[in-house]
Amino acid sequence: MRGEKCVVCGKDGERHHIVYKSQGGLDFPLNYVYLCDEHHRGINGPHKDRKVDLKYKLKMQKSLESILTNEYYKIKDLIKLLQINQRQAKIMTRNFKLYKEGYRKRDIIKRIMGGTFYYSDMLSDYYDDSLYRLLEERIK
DSSP states (O other): OTTOBOTTTOSBOEEEESSOGGGTOOOSGGGEEEEOHHHHHSTTSTTTOHHHHHHHHHHHHHHHHHHOOSSEEOHHHHHHHHTOOHHHHHHHHTTSOOBTTBEEHHHHHHHHTTSOOOOGGGGGGGOOHHHHHHHHHHHO
């Protein structure tokens, strides 16, 4: 953990679970992002700003969708692709229906995301047009 830098500002960072353990988040590399104290627990961090929290979750979910390109997976494949151990894989798939092809991608992603699918529309409730204007200025 030492030596990791905040993904926002580059200061020394600490591990943040994107899907919190209290939400059912698993302890594996894709569920981590390193943030300094300010960007972790500050007013613009994921613990106090729902929009920031959703952005990290959406990015993680998209990463999962790009890693898990097949519709079904065997445990050994999940271990390799997600960099998890045998125990984590068994816990994750414990309540899944096992099809002859393996475990369903949709079930896997939903479980990893804490039992919820996230959509970009969820961000509209937290819409801030000052960010939109800033982006427009940068595009010009």
